[in-house]
Amino acid sequence: MKKIGFLSFGHWSNHPAYNARTASDTLLQSIDLAVAAEEIGLDGAYFRVHHFAAQLASPFPLLSAIGAKTSKIEIGTGVIDMRYENPMYMVEDAGAADLISGGRLQLGISRGSPEQVIDGWRYFGYEPAEGETDADMGRRKALEFLDKLSGEGFAQPNPYPMFPNPPGLLRLEPHSEGLRERIWWGAASNATAVWAAENGMHLQSSTLKYDESGKPFHVQQAEQIRLYKEAWKKAGHEREPRVSVSRSIFALVTDQDRYYFGQESNRTDKIGMIEQDKRAIFGRSYAAEPDQLIRELAQDEAIQEADTILLTIPNTLGVDYNVHVLSSILEHVAPGLGWR
Numbered sequence: 001m002k003k004i005g006f007l008s009f010g011h012w013s014n015h016p017a018y019n020a021r022t023a024s025d026t027l028l029q030s031i032d033l034a035v036a037a038e039e040i041g042l043d044g045a046y047f048r049v050h051h052f053a054a055q056l057a058s059p060f061p062l063l064s065a066i067g068a069k070t071s072k073i074e075i076g077t078g079v080i081d082m083r084y085e086n087p088m089y090m091v092e093d094a095g096a097a098d099l100i101s102g103g104r105l106q107l108g109i110s111r112g113s114p115e116q117v118i119d120g121w122r123y124f125g126y127e128p129a130e131g132e133t134d135a136d137m138g139r140r141k142a143l144e145f146l147d148k149l150s151g152e153g154f155a156q157p158n159p160y161p162m163f164p165n166p167p168g169l170l171r172l173e174p175h176s177e178g179l180r181e182r183i184w185w186g187a188a189s190n191a192t193a194v195w196a197a198e199n200g201m202h203l204q205s206s207t208l209k210y211d212e213s214g215k216p217f218h219v220q221q222a223e224q225i226r227l228y229k230e231a232w233k234k235a236g237h238e239r240e241p242r243v244s245v246s247r248s249i250f251a252l253v254t255d256q257d258r259y260y261f262g263q264e265s266n267r268t269d270k271i272g273m274i275e276q277d278k279r280a281i282f283g284r285s286y287a288a289e290p291d292q293l294i295r296e297l298a299q300d301e302a303i304q305e306a307d308t309i310l311l312t313i314p315n316t317l318g319v320d321y322n323v324h325v326l327s328s329i330l331e332h333v334a335p336g337l338g339w340r
Contacts, residue, residue, distance in 0.1 A: 002339040005044020006037060006326055007078050007246055007310040010056030019318030023054070027062060029319050034066040036323045038073040041330060044106065046076040046310055051084055051124075052116040060093040067101025074106045078204055078246065078310060079186035081112030082138040083121040087145040091172045094149070098176035105179060108204045109145070110186035111138030114275060139195070142185070146199065148172055149180040181239060188280070193224045197231035202242040205302065207283045207312065208274065217269045217283040221245060221302035229305075244308035247300075248285040251293055251328040260317070261287040290332035297337055309339070 008030060012020040020026045034045035045066060051057050059077050066075050075097075080090075098105040112134070117123070121134065128137040148154070153169030185196035186204040190212055196203055205221050213220055225243050232241045250261040264287035274280040286296055297303060311329060313322045334340040 002306070002334075003043040003074070003308040004330065004334060004339060005042060005046050005074065005076075005244075005308065005310050006033070006313045006322070007046045007048065008033070008056070008313055008315045009048045009050070011316050012054050013316070015316075018316040019321075020316045026056065026315065029315065030056070030062055031065050031069060032319045033313075033315070033322055034073060034075070035069050036319060037326060038070045040323065040327050042073065042326055044074040044076060044308065044310065045070075046078045046106075046108070049077055049080045050115065051081070051120050060097045063105065064097040064100045067097060067104060070104075071102070073104065075101055075104050076106035076184070077108045078206070078244075079108040079110040079112075079184075081115070081121075082109050082141040082145070083112045083126065083134055084124050085141055085145070087141050087148060088172060090145055091148045092174070094179060095172070095174045095176040098179045098182075099174055103176065103178055105176075106182050106184060106202075107179075108184040108186050109142055109201075110204075111135045111142070111192075113188070143199065146180060146183060146201070149183070151175045151177070151180075184242070184244070187224065187228075188274075190224050190227050193228040194231040197228045197237075197241065198235050200235070200237050202244075203228045204244050204246075204310075205306075206246045207248065208280050210274075211271060211279045211281040217281045218300045218302045220281065221283070222305050225302060225305040242308060243306045244310050245302050245306040246310045246312055247283070247303070248287075248312045249293065249297070249329060249333070250285070250287040250325060251290050251332050252288060253290065253328050253332060254324075256321075257325075257328070260314070261285075263287075290328075290336070293333050294336040297333070 010026050012022055012026040014021045020029055037045055047056050049059050063075050128134055151171050153171045155170045157165040157170050184202040184204045187193040187196055189210045193203055209221060252258050264285045267284045269284050270282040272280055286293055
């Protein structure tokens with residue numbers, strides 16, 4: 001059994017073939033899709049966060065709105081770039097959104113990937129400390145976020161406050177109990193997967209990672225997950241770790257499916273440079289008739305190692321078509337793989 005969610009990049013563009021032509025379209029359709037996904041039995045609604053782009057960027061208003069209109073589905077991100085974040089403010093926003101949802105947030109965070117502009121975090125007012133890289137800054141902010149989510153007081157109270165204070169040091173409010181244990185780290189390397197385990201975060205592994213061995217993508221990703229699980233066990237955490245992998249999977253069950261995604265059926269892994277000095281491997285898409293999909297996905301080692309599958313969706317094709325895409329996986333593919 002696996003949890004199955006969708007992952008939306010939240011694109012929009014004034015293109016005649018798109019159903020999401022404005023930011024308003026994308027935001028409102030994201031809410032509608034999450035509601036519909038809960039109704040068909042999907043387990044999670046996750047959203048990418050990208051700045052300076054015609055894509056979703058500010059996750060907490062969206063997550064709060066979804067939380068208010070749903071009751072069961074997990075709601076998350078994949079991922080928030082911590083280089084752009086104020087950890088204190090983020091603790092407050094995350095706590096409020098989690099309380100609105102009744103404790104269903106599953107927040108994916110990371111040090112960040114290449115963005116639309118050069119050093120975009122500088123425009124948000126952030127600079128690495130002396131001797132830090134921007135990646136170091138992202139990880140430092142992540143640890144500060146985790147620390148403040150614990151709910152321990154740290155701020156000296158004013159002796160003459162506007163309102164009475166409880167005794168002792170003050171924490172950020174609103175505090176949501178248990179949210180600290182529902183933070184995920186998006187890792188592109190084996191080393192950062194181990195670091196995530198050591199710091200008690202669940203693991204999100206995307207459709208790309210640094211090419212560290214030359215092996216097929218799913219094999220490298222499975223090795224990354226196994227290293228993460230070993231590090232988690234070694235760290236002595238008492239709770240169980242969770243691992244998600246993202247995949248582009250399309251069951252070709254209608255002529256419309258074949259028109260949109262039939263050309264994806266023979267795709268293979270790709271190699272590229274995600275950063276100047278970082279060679280990355282990008283996992284293949286899966287698109288085939290359900291029986292063929294089941295055979296191909298059964299050979300994906302990383303999916304076997306994960307407990308959660310996030311299905312990347314073409315959000316610009318609209319809510320109805322994406323509900324069809326997700327329903328097709330639940331009905332025609334998941335049972336044959338033992339996911340349901």
